[in-house]
Amino acid sequence: MNQKNTDTEQICVPMTVDVPYRFAAGKYMARFLTELRDNGRFVGIKCPSCNRVQMPPRVVCAACHVKNDEWVELSSEGTMVGFTIMYLPLTDPTTGKPHEPPFVYGSVRLDGSDSTVEHMVNVEPDLDKVWVGMRMKVVLRDREERIGDLSDIIHFEPLPGQKRPQ
Numbered sequence: 528m529n530q531k532n533t534d535t536e537q538i539c540v541p542m543t544v545d546v547p548y549r550f551a552a553g554k555y556m557a558r559f560l561t562e563l564r565d566n567g568r569f570v571g572i573k574c575p576s577c578n579r580v581q582m583p584p585r586v587v588c589a590a591c592h593v594k595n596d597e598w599v600e601l602s603s604e605g606t607m608v609g610f611t612i613m614y615l616p617l618t619d620p621t622t623g624k625p626h627e628p629p630f631v632y633g634s635v636r637l638d639g640s641d642s643t644v645e646h647m648v649n650v651e652p653d654l655d656k657v658w659v660g661m662r663m664k665v666v667l668r669d670r671e672e673r674i675g676d677l678s679d680i681i682h683f684e685p686l687p688g689q690k691r692p693q
Protein backbone atom coordinates (compact mmCIF):
# COMPACT_ATOMS: atom_id res chain seq x y z
CA MET A 528 0.00 0.00 0.00
CA ASN A 529 1.32 3.38 -1.01
CA GLN A 530 0.94 6.05 1.66
CA LYS A 531 1.62 9.72 1.02
CA ASN A 532 3.79 11.58 3.45
CA THR A 533 1.66 14.64 4.24
CA ASP A 534 4.57 16.31 6.06
CA THR A 535 6.60 16.75 2.84
CA GLU A 536 3.97 16.71 0.11
CA GLN A 537 3.68 20.08 -1.63
CA ILE A 538 0.23 21.04 -2.71
CA CYS A 539 -0.16 24.03 -5.01
CA VAL A 540 -3.16 26.32 -5.03
CA PRO A 541 -3.11 28.37 -8.24
CA MET A 542 -4.49 31.86 -7.99
CA THR A 543 -4.18 35.23 -9.64
CA VAL A 544 -3.39 38.12 -7.34
CA ASP A 545 -4.25 41.65 -8.45
CA VAL A 546 -2.13 44.12 -6.52
CA PRO A 547 -2.63 47.68 -7.69
CA TYR A 548 -0.02 50.01 -6.27
CA ARG A 549 1.34 53.51 -6.49
CA PHE A 550 4.80 54.71 -5.64
CA ALA A 551 6.31 58.14 -5.29
CA ALA A 552 8.14 59.23 -8.44
CA GLY A 553 10.89 60.85 -6.39
CA LYS A 554 12.31 64.38 -6.68
CA TYR A 555 14.07 63.98 -10.05
CA MET A 556 11.39 61.98 -11.86
CA ALA A 557 8.68 64.27 -10.45
CA ARG A 558 10.45 67.31 -11.93
CA PHE A 559 10.78 65.56 -15.29
CA LEU A 560 7.09 64.56 -15.36
CA THR A 561 5.90 67.97 -14.12
CA GLU A 562 7.84 69.76 -16.89
CA LEU A 563 6.37 67.37 -19.43
CA ARG A 564 2.80 67.81 -18.15
CA ASP A 565 2.77 71.55 -17.41
CA ASN A 566 5.13 72.95 -20.04
CA GLY A 567 5.39 70.23 -22.69
CA ARG A 568 9.17 70.26 -22.22
CA PHE A 569 11.72 67.50 -21.75
CA VAL A 570 14.47 67.95 -19.19
CA GLY A 571 17.47 65.75 -18.50
CA ILE A 572 20.22 65.71 -15.92
CA LYS A 573 23.93 66.05 -16.69
CA CYS A 574 26.68 64.09 -14.98
CA PRO A 575 29.40 66.46 -13.63
CA SER A 576 32.05 63.82 -14.32
CA CYS A 577 31.34 62.32 -17.77
CA ASN A 578 28.89 65.01 -19.02
CA ARG A 579 26.38 62.35 -20.04
CA VAL A 580 22.81 63.70 -20.13
CA GLN A 581 20.25 61.20 -18.86
CA MET A 582 16.56 61.42 -19.64
CA PRO A 583 14.51 60.45 -17.70
CA PRO A 584 16.79 61.92 -15.04
CA ARG A 585 18.55 59.77 -12.45
CA VAL A 586 20.00 61.01 -9.16
CA VAL A 587 23.29 59.17 -9.67
CA CYS A 588 25.22 58.55 -12.90
CA ALA A 589 25.28 54.78 -13.36
CA ALA A 590 28.73 54.94 -14.97
CA CYS A 591 30.52 57.33 -12.58
CA HIS A 592 28.55 56.83 -9.35
CA VAL A 593 28.45 60.58 -8.70
CA LYS A 594 25.42 62.73 -7.99
CA ASN A 595 23.85 64.44 -11.00
CA ASP A 596 22.68 67.97 -10.30
CA GLU A 597 22.76 70.04 -13.50
CA TRP A 598 19.37 70.20 -15.21
CA VAL A 599 19.35 70.53 -18.99
CA GLU A 600 16.42 71.44 -21.21
CA LEU A 601 16.17 69.11 -24.19
CA SER A 602 14.71 69.54 -27.62
CA SER A 603 11.42 67.95 -28.60
CA GLU A 604 13.18 66.88 -31.79
CA GLY A 605 15.68 64.08 -32.17
CA THR A 606 17.10 61.28 -34.27
CA MET A 607 15.72 57.77 -34.56
CA VAL A 608 18.52 55.37 -33.61
CA GLY A 609 16.56 52.15 -34.07
CA PHE A 610 13.11 50.86 -34.89
CA THR A 611 11.06 47.79 -35.52
CA ILE A 612 7.98 47.18 -37.57
CA MET A 613 5.55 45.32 -35.33
CA TYR A 614 3.46 42.62 -36.99
CA LEU A 615 1.88 41.37 -33.77
CA PRO A 616 -0.71 43.26 -31.73
CA LEU A 617 0.68 45.08 -28.72
CA THR A 618 -1.16 46.32 -25.68
CA ASP A 619 0.01 49.84 -24.99
CA PRO A 620 1.18 49.73 -21.34
CA THR A 621 0.27 53.38 -20.80
CA THR A 622 -3.32 53.10 -22.04
CA GLY A 623 -4.15 49.39 -21.83
CA LYS A 624 -5.56 49.64 -25.34
CA PRO A 625 -4.39 47.39 -28.18
CA HIS A 626 -2.37 48.84 -31.00
CA GLU A 627 -3.23 47.11 -34.24
CA PRO A 628 -0.34 45.92 -36.40
CA PRO A 629 1.53 46.67 -38.47
CA PHE A 630 3.05 49.77 -36.90
CA VAL A 631 6.48 51.26 -36.24
CA TYR A 632 7.99 51.34 -32.75
CA GLY A 633 11.13 53.43 -32.52
CA SER A 634 13.97 54.49 -30.26
CA VAL A 635 14.66 58.23 -30.51
CA ARG A 636 17.52 60.24 -29.00
CA LEU A 637 16.26 63.75 -28.33
CA ASP A 638 18.74 66.50 -29.22
CA GLY A 639 20.83 67.29 -26.15
CA SER A 640 20.34 63.86 -24.53
CA ASP A 641 22.49 60.74 -24.45
CA SER A 642 19.47 58.55 -23.62
CA THR A 643 16.68 57.37 -25.86
CA VAL A 644 12.91 57.27 -25.61
CA GLU A 645 11.04 54.29 -27.03
CA HIS A 646 7.58 54.99 -28.41
CA MET A 647 5.16 54.59 -31.30
CA VAL A 648 6.20 56.29 -34.53
CA ASN A 649 3.51 57.75 -36.75
CA VAL A 650 4.97 56.69 -40.09
CA GLU A 651 3.89 54.17 -42.69
CA PRO A 652 5.35 50.74 -41.74
CA ASP A 653 7.28 50.47 -44.98
CA LEU A 654 11.06 49.99 -45.04
CA ASP A 655 11.26 52.43 -47.95
CA LYS A 656 9.67 55.14 -45.80
CA VAL A 657 11.38 54.69 -42.42
CA TRP A 658 15.09 54.51 -41.59
CA VAL A 659 17.67 54.83 -38.82
CA GLY A 660 18.84 58.42 -38.70
CA MET A 661 15.41 59.81 -39.56
CA ARG A 662 14.70 63.12 -37.81
CA MET A 663 11.70 63.02 -35.51
CA LYS A 664 9.61 65.30 -33.35
CA VAL A 665 7.54 64.44 -30.32
CA VAL A 666 3.78 64.87 -30.51
CA LEU A 667 2.21 65.45 -27.08
CA ARG A 668 -1.36 65.41 -25.92
CA ASP A 669 -2.97 68.80 -25.44
CA ARG A 670 -2.12 70.46 -22.11
CA GLU A 671 -5.55 69.77 -20.55
CA GLU A 672 -5.22 66.05 -21.41
CA ARG A 673 -1.71 65.57 -20.02
CA ILE A 674 -1.47 63.74 -16.70
CA GLY A 675 2.27 63.67 -15.98
CA ASP A 676 3.40 60.31 -17.30
CA LEU A 677 4.83 59.00 -20.56
CA SER A 678 1.33 58.53 -21.96
CA ASP A 679 1.43 62.31 -22.42
CA ILE A 680 3.46 61.43 -25.53
CA ILE A 681 1.12 60.39 -28.34
CA HIS A 682 3.91 59.34 -30.69
CA PHE A 683 6.91 60.51 -32.66
CA GLU A 684 6.50 61.69 -36.20
CA PRO A 685 9.05 62.45 -38.90
CA LEU A 686 10.07 66.04 -39.52
CA PRO A 687 8.82 67.07 -42.97
CA GLY A 688 10.97 67.23 -46.08
CA GLN A 689 13.30 64.29 -45.42
CA LYS A 690 14.57 61.93 -48.06
CA ARG A 691 15.83 58.43 -47.40
CA PRO A 692 19.65 58.29 -47.70
CA GLN A 693 20.80 56.22 -50.68
Ligand SMILES: [Zn+2]
Binds near residue numbers: 591
Ligand atom coordinates in the same frame (compact mmCIF):
# COMPACT_ATOMS: atom_id res chain seq x y z
ZN1 LIG B 1 28.93 60.06 -15.40
